[in-house]
Amino acid sequence: GNSVTQMEGPVTLSEEAFLTINCTYTATGYPSLFWYVQYPGEGLQLLLKATKADDKGSNKGFEATYRKETTSFHLEKGSVQVSDSAVYFCALIGGSYIPTFGRGTSLIVHP
Amino acid sequence: DTGVSQNPRHKITKRGQNVTFRCDPISEHNRLYWYRQTLGQGPEFLTYFQNEAQLEKSRLLSDRFSAERPKGSFSTLEIQRTEQGDSAMYLCASSLTVQIQETQYFGPGTRLLVL
Numbered sequence: 564g565n566s567v568t569q570m571e572g573p574v575t576l577s578e579e580a581f582l583t584i585n586c587t588y589t590a591t592g593y594p595s596l597f598w599y600v601q602y603p604g605e606g607l608q609l610l611l612k613a614t615k616a617d618d619k620g621s622n623k624g625f626e627a628t629y630r631k632e633t634t635s636f637h638l639e640k641g642s643v644q645v646s647d648s649a650v651y652f653c654a655l656i657g658g659s660y661i662p663t664f665g666r667g668t669s670l671i672v673h674p
Numbered sequence: 675d676t677g678v679s680q681n682p683r684h685k686i687t688k689r690g691q692n693v694t695f696r697c698d699p700i701s702e703h704n705r706l707y708w709y710r711q712t713l714g715q716g717p718e719f720l721t722y723f724q725n726e727a728q729l730e731k732s733r734l735l736s737d738r739f740s741a742e743r744p745k746g747s748f749s750t751l752e753i754q755r756t757e758q759g760d761s762a763m764y765l766c767a768s769s770l771t772v773q774i775q776e777t778q779y780f781g782p783g784t785r786l787l788v789l
Contacts, residue, residue, distance in 0.1 A: 567716075597777070606678075606765055606780040607717070652716050660705075660771075661730065662778065664716030 565590045569653050569665035576672050582640040584668045586653035589634065594655040596629050596636040601650045601667070648672045678781035680766050686787045687756055694752045695784045699768030706749050707778060708741055709765040710734065717765055723749060724771070756788045
């Protein structure tokens with residue numbers, strides 16, 4: 564079956580530091596890949612997505628590239644802000660329409 | 675377009691009681707999903723509808739759980755004879771199927787606490 568593995572958190576950074584959150588996946592076929600963000604007390608919000616190999620999704624300074632050869636979709640941001648503190652979820656949707664989520668990675672950004 | 679809404683946002687109940695949650699999807703979306711999320715975990719799929727048809731149910735969805743989407747618009751999720759292990763955030767999401775791998779839009783969730 565499909566699976567998503569994310570690096571364990573929390574990831575703690577100072578403001579303006581570089582962020583990488585690793586995500587690798589196992590899936591049959593050619594899934595679409597997603598990053599969602601969840602702020603405290605809220606539901607998940609779509610951050611970015613990529614639907615085929617070598618696509619780069621980007622939004623609000625965050626980027627992730629769909630790497631089929633390494634089955635990865637790592638999330639990066641060049642300079643994080645305190646307001647980026649949240650939980651980030653990597654997910655995939657394959658041919659079954661049912662998404663598979665990772666366990667989430669908590670990001671804490673200090674001023 | 676006001677996004678996906680869920681009611682209530684919080685529910686506290688005693689073990690053995692029944693609870694019902696409501697989800698209103700984005701108006702033109704034909705797919706509606708229910709998930710359960712516990713602390714420190716990602717959302718776990720429970721069930722989904724395409725229009726009014728319930729197409730798939732997870733093995734997580736015991737016979738105490740039932741979901742409906744009677745007119746293909748809003749949906750309800752009922753839990754009968756609640757147990758403490760049912761305490762979780764219940765998330766609803768909707769999507770428009772224009773291609774096989776569509777983007778889902780989530781509501782804020784209903785947090786259930788069973789005492």
